[in-house]
Amino acid sequence: MSGKFGLKNAMKFGGVFLVLIFYIFFISLVVADVISVNSGGGNNSIITPGANLEGFFFQSNRIPVVTNVLLVSSSGNNLTNDNLTVSYSSTDADGDFITNITDWRLDGTSIAVLNMPFDKNVAELTAGAVRDYSTYGNNGTLGGGTKTYSPTWNSSCQVGGCYEFDGIDDYVSLISSSGFVSPIGTISYWMKLKNNDQIHGIYHFYEVSTQDYIRTYVSASNVMDLVIEDNDVAYVSVSYDLDNLPSYIGEWINVAWVQNGTRIYLYINGIEKSLSGTNSGSWWTSHLTLNNLHLGKTGWAPLNGSLDEFQVFNRALTPEQIKSKYQEELAGHQVEKIVSQETGKGNSWRVAVTPNDRIIDGVTVLSNILEIVDSQPDNPTNVELISLNGRNESDTDLQCSAFINDADNSELDVYINWFKDDVSILNRTFGSQSNGTTFSTLLNSGNLTLGDIWVCSVRTYDGNEYSGWEDSNNLTIIDITAPNVSIISPNSSISYTTLEIDFNISVTDNENISMCFYSLDWDTNISMDEVNDSYFWYESSLGPGTHYLEYYCNDTSNNWGMNATNFTIDNSAAISILLSDELEVGVKWNVVSLPVDDLDALGNNGSGATYYFINISATNTLVDLYVRADGDLYTESLDILGLGNETYSANTTDPTVSNSQVLTMTTNYVLIGDALGDNSVIYLKFYLDAPSTQAAGTYLNQLQFNAVRDGEIPE
Missing domain, CATH: 2.60.120.200 (Jelly Rolls)
Structure with missing residues (x-):
């Protein structure tokens, strides 16, 4: 109503008329929530349905007011992973306690x-x-x-x-x-x-x-x-x-x-x-x-x-919303927050806030409309890099996998960046991958080399936003495969008639071979000579009979490979020779002052028994023994002394090699023992001449000995 309408003014009318007017007035408004009368410009006088007529004149209350109703998201960007919060200001002119009633609305309708x-x-x-x-x-x-x-x-x-x-x-x-x-x-x-x-x-x-x-x-x-x-x-x-x-x-x-x-x-x-x-x-x-x-x-x-x-x-409220709702109401106020689990891309949210002072509701005020937009995809999780066969070797593909997820979209583009030794090597993009799944892709083994350290980095794109990059574990390319040892010689299918049998093997591996050994008849391991990275050789001293031979090779990752064979040397003709330790390493002279004439080799032992000797083993045959040099003499500084300056003597009975014929060393085989039997010994002494112009130093000469059947000529 407008204007002034008080009790005194009402009494100016006749009694029946006055009662009728108030009766009609009351009946017409009693079903409303509030009847408001301004009496003499004072506080609003109200009457509530169910109150008596006298209360109309004596109960006084002014309605509460809510303003500044603002709905915001936690990031300010209105993303699907944001919580929504409403804020407002409310007042009551009478100082009454206010409860602000919230009603959350999605696309214009209350949830x-x-x-x-x-x-x-x-x-x-x-x-x-x-x-x-x-x-x-x-x-x-x-x-x-x-x-x-x-x-x-x-x-x-x-x-x-x-x-x-x-x-x-x-x-x-x-x-x-x-x-x-x-x-x-x-x-x-x-x-x-x-x-x-x-x-x-x-x-x-x-x-x-x-x-x-x-x-x-x-x-x-x-x-x-x-x-x-x-x-x-x-x-x-x-x-x-x-x-x-x-x-x-x-x-x-x-x-x-x-x-x-x-x-x-x-x-x-x-x-x-x-x-x-x-x-x-x-x-x-x-x-x-x-x-x-x-x-x-x-x-x-x-x-x-x-x-x-x-x-x-x-709607089925999420556990997160139920917990948040409980905590807010426990604090004595209505729900002012909707958690992100309740929202979705394209949602249009709004909140209606109605202030109440326990007697009357104020005017309901609607917040701004907040539209939920596409949020950034989650960063990939469980990013893992593995070797397909689990061995991390260079001959097997690598697999990069990651769990991809986005709150808003059913498909995502996946970006993969492959790093080797911290340098980006390869970038790939995979479109339209299923959301909420584990994505995986392969790197071909042709990209791998021993010692590489690989990492794959993954991110996703939903058409609007990129996730962050997430790196996998480091994976180092190693070698755990043993070398493959193939026996070239000896051959188990051959019955050998000579004691001079070469030990030959070929080796294949993912990496370089460090060394190879052999063990004959379960004896000590002996290093073999490396011809190249895939071929090893050794010439051993053998006796007649059946032998068991094992080869062992390891690579730079210390993986060991082995192979073994049996072979037989016929007893009808078996020859072997064993060089003394000094002779095994070669003949050396220590030239200090020049010139020198018939300088004793270090193993001559002066006029005493020589340290240079060869033991002969022979079965069912006599043996002729030959010697030759492999070339000129050298020092460690690569000073050269011509082979014609070296002479030698040989004797089959006298360890001091006294009064024996002196011969000049050549690179051709020369007979030094004729028709030697089993357990024969050849004693040797070596001498050196050098002019005054020759450089001083320790000179070395390598010799080769060949034992053949009596009357045969070495090849």
Whole structure:
């Protein structure tokens, strides 16, 4: 109304007329939430439905106001991995306590199909007087319109006001024109029970109250259940024993029942609880009309306690949202945050905020609209680089794999950057890879060499945003494969008639061979001569009979390969020679001053027994022994002395080699022992001439000896 209208002015009219005017005025407005009269310019005088006429003149209150309602995302970029938070300012000119009622809306429609905070003191029995703050308008009626069935409003509850039910016949009734119908959903509320070991009916959705319903009640043994029944058949019946809680009688506890399309979940105070009973399938509300709801009782059980913040959602709230919701309401205010798990790309979010001072609602103010946009893909996880055969060798492909994920898209482009020794070698892109899967790709072994250190780095792209790069583990190319040793000689299929048999092998490997050894008849390992990286040779001293020969080779990674064979030397003709240690290493002269004439080699031992000798072994044959030099004499400094300056003497009986014929050393074989028998010995001494112009130093000459059957000539 406008203008001034006070009691004194009203009395100027006739009595009957005055009563009639006020009667018509009151009847026309009593169904409204608020009747506001400005009397003499003072505070607003209000009358609420259910109050007496005198209250119209003596109760004074001004409405609360909310402003600056702002909805923002946690990053400010409105991404799908952002939380959404609403802020606002609210005031009350009377200094009354304010509860700010929030209603979250997605694409213009409330996510709650029922949002009853019970913060306004409603005592009248008018149908729909208990407000549903959602866009669905499922308002409730105290006691179904009967005064004696009406619960009592309490101003100080978990969040603002609540209703207390007497445990006899109190309830709030709702009739929804649209119905509480959804294939998935959440029912959330706070309850406070006055006592245990008593039946408490919490709520009862129903189509036909005794056959088709969803209801929750607490049994006399303190077990809280949820039952979904259709045509008298309980398709879902789950329960939880409240006595498992540390305490609950006389205390507010938060309850959330969630159906995600597969089963029912129960959360108490934000924590999931284990349920007993039949719990499977998609039974929720989509199979029932469920237009009716009673709060504070089931069909037969009343609630002796209080209910606050009763809400029904047509979505399965995530565990993260349930926990956040619980924490906010525990702090005494309504939900001001929607967690990122509830949002999706393209969502349009808004919040309606209604201030309430327990007596009256202020004007509902809508926040700005916040559009959710594409967020950056998650960084790849579990990035792993392996060798396909697990050996990390250069002859096997490498596999790079990573788990890729994005909250917004079903497909992602995957970028791979291959690094060798910290240098980028190869970049590849793989389009339209399935989101939420493990992606893998191969690097061909042709790119690998021994000692390489490889890393693969992975990132994804969703068409708008790139993830960060994530590196795999380091993988070093090694060699753990043993060398392959092939025996060239001796041949096990041949019966040898000579004691001079070469030991020859060829070796193949992924890398270089370090060395090869042989062991004859399980004796000491002896190093072989390396011709090249794949061929090794040795000329051994042998005797007649059957021999067992093992070859061992290792590579630069210390992998060992081996091979073995048996071979036989016929007893009909067996010859072997064994050089003394001094002769084995070659003949040396230490030339200090020049000139020299017939200078003794270091092993001559002056006029004593020589250290240069050869032992002959022969079976069924006599032996002729020949000697020759491999060339001129050298020092370590590569000073050269012509071979014609070297002479020698040989003797088969005298170790001092006295009065023996002196011969000049040549590179041709010369007979030094004729028709020698088994266990014969040849003693040798060597001499050197050098002119004054020759450089001083230690001169070395290498000799070759060849034993053949008597009368044969060496090749």
